Amino acid sequence: MPLIPLGRGPEFDRIRAIAKALGPRASDLGNDCALVRLGSVTLALTTDVSVERVHFRREWLSLEEIGWRAAVASLSDLAAAGAQPIGLLAALTMAPGEPEPAFASVMSGVGAAVESVGGTVLGGDLSRGGDMSLAITAIGSVDRPIGRSGARPGDGLWVTGELGGARAALAAWRVGREPDPRARARFAHPEPRIEAGRWLAAHGARAMLDVSDGLAGDAAHLAAASGVRVRVELEKIPAHPAVATEARATGEPAAAFAAQGGEDYELLVAMPAEPADRSGIPPLPLTRIGRIEAGPAEVVFALDGRRLHFSGYDHFA
Amino acid sequence: MPLIPLGRGPEFDRIRAIAKALGPRASDLGNDCALVRLGSVTLALTTDVSVERVHFRREWLSLEEIGWRAAVASLSDLAAAGAQPIGLLAALTMAPGEPEPAFASVMSGVGAAVESVGGTVLGGDLSRGGDMSLAITAIGSVDRPIGRSGARPGDGLWVTGELGGARAALAAWRVGREPDPRARARFAHPEPRIEAGRWLAAHGARAMLDVSDGLAGDAAHLAAASGVRVRVELEKIPAHPAVATEARATGEPAAAFAAQGGEDYELLVAMPAEPADRSGIPPLPLTRIGRIEAGPAEVVFALDGRRLHFSGYDHFA
Numbered sequence: 001m002p003l004i005p006l007g008r009g010p011e012f013d014r015i016r017a018i019a020k021a022l023g024p025r026a027s028d029l030g031n032d033c034a035l036v037r038l039g040s041v042t043l044a045l046t047t048d049v050s051v052e053r054v055h056f057r058r059e060w061l062s063l064e065e066i067g068w069r070a071a072v073a074s075l076s077d078l079a080a081a082g083a084q085p086i087g088l089l090a091a092l093t094m095a096p097g098e099p100e101p102a103f104a105s106v107m108s109g110v111g112a113a114v115e116s117v118g119g120t121v122l123g124g125d126l127s128r129g130g131d132m133s134l135a136i137t138a139i140g141s142v143d144r145p146i147g148r149s150g151a152r153p154g155d156g157l158w159v160t161g162e163l164g165g166a167r168a169a170l171a172a173w174r175v176g177r178e179p180d181p182r183a184r185a186r187f188a189h190p191e192p193r194i195e196a197g198r199w200l201a202a203h204g205a206r207a208m209l210d211v212s213d214g215l216a217g218d219a220a221h222l223a224a225a226s227g228v229r230v231r232v233e234l235e236k237i238p239a240h241p242a243v244a245t246e247a248r249a250t251g252e253p254a255a256a257f258a259a260q261g262g263e264d265y266e267l268l269v270a271m272p273a274e275p276a277d278r279s280g281i282p283p284l285p286l287t288r289i290g291r292i293e294a295g296p297a298e299v300v301f302a303l304d305g306r307r308l309h310f311s312g313y314d315h316f317a
Numbered sequence: 318m319p320l321i322p323l324g325r326g327p328e329f330d331r332i333r334a335i336a337k338a339l340g341p342r343a344s345d346l347g348n349d350c351a352l353v354r355l356g357s358v359t360l361a362l363t364t365d366v367s368v369e370r371v372h373f374r375r376e377w378l379s380l381e382e383i384g385w386r387a388a389v390a391s392l393s394d395l396a397a398a399g400a401q402p403i404g405l406l407a408a409l410t411m412a413p414g415e416p417e418p419a420f421a422s423v424m425s426g427v428g429a430a431v432e433s434v435g436g437t438v439l440g441g442d443l444s445r446g447g448d449m450s451l452a453i454t455a456i457g458s459v460d461r462p463i464g465r466s467g468a469r470p471g472d473g474l475w476v477t478g479e480l481g482g483a484r485a486a487l488a489a490w491r492v493g494r495e496p497d498p499r500a501r502a503r504f505a506h507p508e509p510r511i512e513a514g515r516w517l518a519a520h521g522a523r524a525m526l527d528v529s530d531g532l533a534g535d536a537a538h539l540a541a542a543s544g545v546r547v548r549v550e551l552e553k554i555p556a557h558p559a560v561a562t563e564a565r566a567t568g569e570p571a572a573a574f575a576a577q578g579g580e581d582y583e584l585l586v587a588m589p590a591e592p593a594d595r596s597g598i599p600p601l602p603l604t605r606i607g608r609i610e611a612g613p614a615e616v617v618f619a620l621d622g623r624r625l626h627f628s629g630y631d632h633f634a
Contacts, residue, residue, distance in 0.1 A: 025428035034439035091452035122351035135408035135452030
């Protein structure tokens, strides 16, 4: 299959146009990771690009944080596939004005992120250019790869950790305030949920993806890829502690604010049932926030029984 | 080993600084490809970034050519390792002014390049940003991986194809002329030397790299990595037919012009002897241009017995 089913929106129109142009020259686009069988091993591969003024601003983050965060964006895709990282390659373009040691500072952050999950920096390429840009390709091995298309009616829907922290930091920066330090940490130093992803893959996960576009957008990806209706009960969403303040400022319910926040890099997972045996589960909340239903491929949000409509998350561009 | 020995120059100081910052969090930087053993298979992985106004200009190339050329820059690293491509991942950033179909046009060129060597597009990431930028990560499998550090005194030095064509195109563009169509083709549509790389790896190659920085620079990489003196006889260099005209304009000997031209993506290889059995060799010239000697890690160029000194190639930035 050259392309798994995708949701609506210009971002997906773009991917559809590419899949159409590539035809059989592409394989299996649209999942978090590409899967390659090699002998007895299945590889998971993923590329993610972080561009200055699209995905981050220089004034918000240190160079090490820019490197860490870009690496986690890719490592998080490995987590969503249930893969164990082997390492990564980094293509780093620095603006002409950045001093020479900036290259090593960014790569230190990249190295720390991959080291935190047992991998190494395997290689890279360096360039000068107009904007800082960092494309990270992560590679891992996977025993039982999980994609986006395996959710079935009757499954429950869970999410790891807390949502909305990264958006809370963004919301503060956008109006010129320094964010709550806990929210800033969620944006600048997200944790790749590798352990949780592997545990969930081994304990019944049928479909999984990382919350990078916001729960609203990512639940839509799950619905489209699996061909199911996804029902999310907003009051069950575990909102990050910094969400309450920022949501008041925008006038949104906290859960709605959290559901539209991108780049938390938590895992969204559909499973038939919560695993009975939780031994070995990583020390991370796992919260049931909804269920999978038969029906058209769509997401239905309810807050205390009232239906809501959302758009996805488009970074801050 | 975190880093193989590299030559002199600011580009290598940058890599050395990164290797130092990363310490054990990096593995084996400095070769064309990273090598990862997985069960019975050895993977070769490489990332290359092409940035607008550093590696190409929009007015020189079609979008498909930009995609082709960026893909070949990575595939060529697989060729130098003696690897067979499996596929690639592409991180594509487009300037805001480019129309939406531009994404698919670039990716068509990428797809055509990887298809030409039997691989597929495995995945990617798309972004808008200030400059067009394309980071390609290529992955292949390799039976007998060849690096840069295996050259030994007594080996001969060979190069595939012809050199200097891409530089001839650049030289014309830089002074506002339309290049010789053969030179333009070498810049816009280089061929990844996958077949030649695999054949050479199977027929005695001890060290191999692709001529991306120019023969002068790449021979210096070979000398540094292998700890040997590399002697190049310039009059033996197979210069591309378009070189003569452009070299006259700069006043350089044609062979010197060809030796300093980057991005030809031919292979430079050290072998004990020319393979006696040339059966199965790809239909491509293989020219002996020098030899490996004991001595300090340096490159000695001679033109009709006279020693010359060169710098490397710094793209056109």
